[in-house]
Ligand SMILES: Nc1ncnc2c1ncn2[C@@H]1O[C@H](COP(=O)(O)OP(=O)(O)O)[C@@H](O)[C@H]1O
């Protein structure tokens with residue numbers, strides 16, 4: 001479990017994390033969703049012991065993060081931009097460097113390269129890999145020592161949908177094996193698809209939290225549905241106290257005429273929720 005209690009961090013006079021509190025349970029994928037500059041990377045750096053913070057407290061698996069030892073940090077898998085790869089070494093050699101630090105054998109390197117579907121590239125130099133392959137290698141390195149907690153900073157940022165969904169599958173499998181996943185993203189589709197719980201972060205402050213679907217339903221003020229007829233006409237109808245009877249009658253008419261094709265609810269998505277709370281977009 002990870003618990004964060006009133007954590008603050010400033011750079012000079014700029015408050016980048018402002019009273020952050022959250023709890024992340026074992027075996028869940030937890031997402032920190034916010035636009036660029038919200039403070040996501042800073043929070044990961046704080047929680048992994050790379051950056052000291054000013055106030056508050058945080059515990060990861062019962063350990064105070066101000067007192068993390070080298071052995072504690074070995075239980076974390078971390079994937080973030082400034083953990084570079086050695087461009088002139090092969091995939092295998094890159095992982096070997098980390099395997100030595102973590103005391104991991106060659107067999108594990110083979111297993112993890114298979115897990116991220118890079119076994120064919122084992123002997124390929126990193127500089128010859130595509131962007132997606134490099135990202136999978138960085139993920140392999142984070143997974144190598146079977147971490148208890150996996151911190152992923154924007155794991156699919158800038159990747160094509162195919163590679164992104166491959167990375168999502170790998171993450172879900174590790175979750176099923178009991179790993180806590182803490183990830184950041186500015187992509188609401190990724191947050192919605194992947195995360196059990198989310199925190200929306202804006203300018204260092206938490207503006208909302210909860211399960212993605214439940215969060216969207218909480219902001220469903222309009223309560224509208226969308227009806228598509230067999231001619232392809234799309235009609236938006238209200239479902240609140242004032243108009244649900246009228247909507248019911250119109251749908252009954254369409255059914256009687258046999259012209260109804262589909263009905264679906266039109267809840268807000270995470271982008272509209274974020275917009276309502278902050279007046280800002282997640283992606284610019
Ligand atoms: N080392 C640093 N020194 C000064 N300002 C920083 C530093 N790291 C981050 N910041 C600032 O903190 C804010 C949050 O940054 P960051 O955590 O990287 O956001 P995100 O990952 O959500 O895009 C930004 O305004 C950024 O410019």
Ligand SMILES: [Mg+2]
Pocket residue numbers: 040041042153
């Ligand atoms: Mg960042």
